[in-house]
Amino acid sequence: MTLADRYARVKASLPPQVKLIAVSKTRTVAEIQALYDLGQRAFGENYPQELRDKQPLLPADIEWHFIGHFQSNKVKYIAPFVHLVHAVDSTSLLDELEKRAAAAGRTIGFLWQARIAREETKHGLPIDELSTMIQRSAGSTRWPHLVARGLMGMASNTDDTAQVDREFAALAELFRTLRASGFVDPERFTELSMGMSSDLRQAITHGSTMVRIGTAIFGERSRT
């Protein structure tokens, strides 16, 4: 299958309200340009320096999503142009993002990352801790250049589809609860970023609004 075939197949599987983020980590500028030429505009990257190096070589109207985990000291590489930061799991990261957004004269949207997978991972916060952090930050004037746009999560990498269902259901429930709670602005807190190549359909069933797809569009990666 060609890139165009794979892209068409992924797009055909998405309901119109679900946004496709093409995950282009490790892909060359030429590969990204080829997908752009097929019409894709939203791309996701995981590594700040890689994104910083690719961005100026590609069309200016690409909407760049930062989907990886990163240290505060790397925020400066992407703050001047990034559209949405998907994986925020600490207020210290928000403090740094705020500083860099202000310096760039921009307002930057972000998603809180929940840790829903069973696997051991340092990234994201367990649902109850995340809920507490969001409630504590509600109404804060500490981040005037940032806008909380929703939640992001990654399900376990497993063939156990019931497990993946439980994880997506838990994230979707937190999303609904928060939107109804008054702790977030439901007009702006509208995005639920969940679903990758392997669990795209399940994520959609549970109400995903953004899917992050790499392999199913570009093919297997030689490194992660």
Ligand SMILES: *Cc1c(COP(=O)(O)O)cnc(C)c1O
């Ligand atoms: C790599 C990555 C993806 C895409 O994974 P595929 O399996 O290639 O679709 C999605 N989200 C995050 C956070 C990633 O790191």
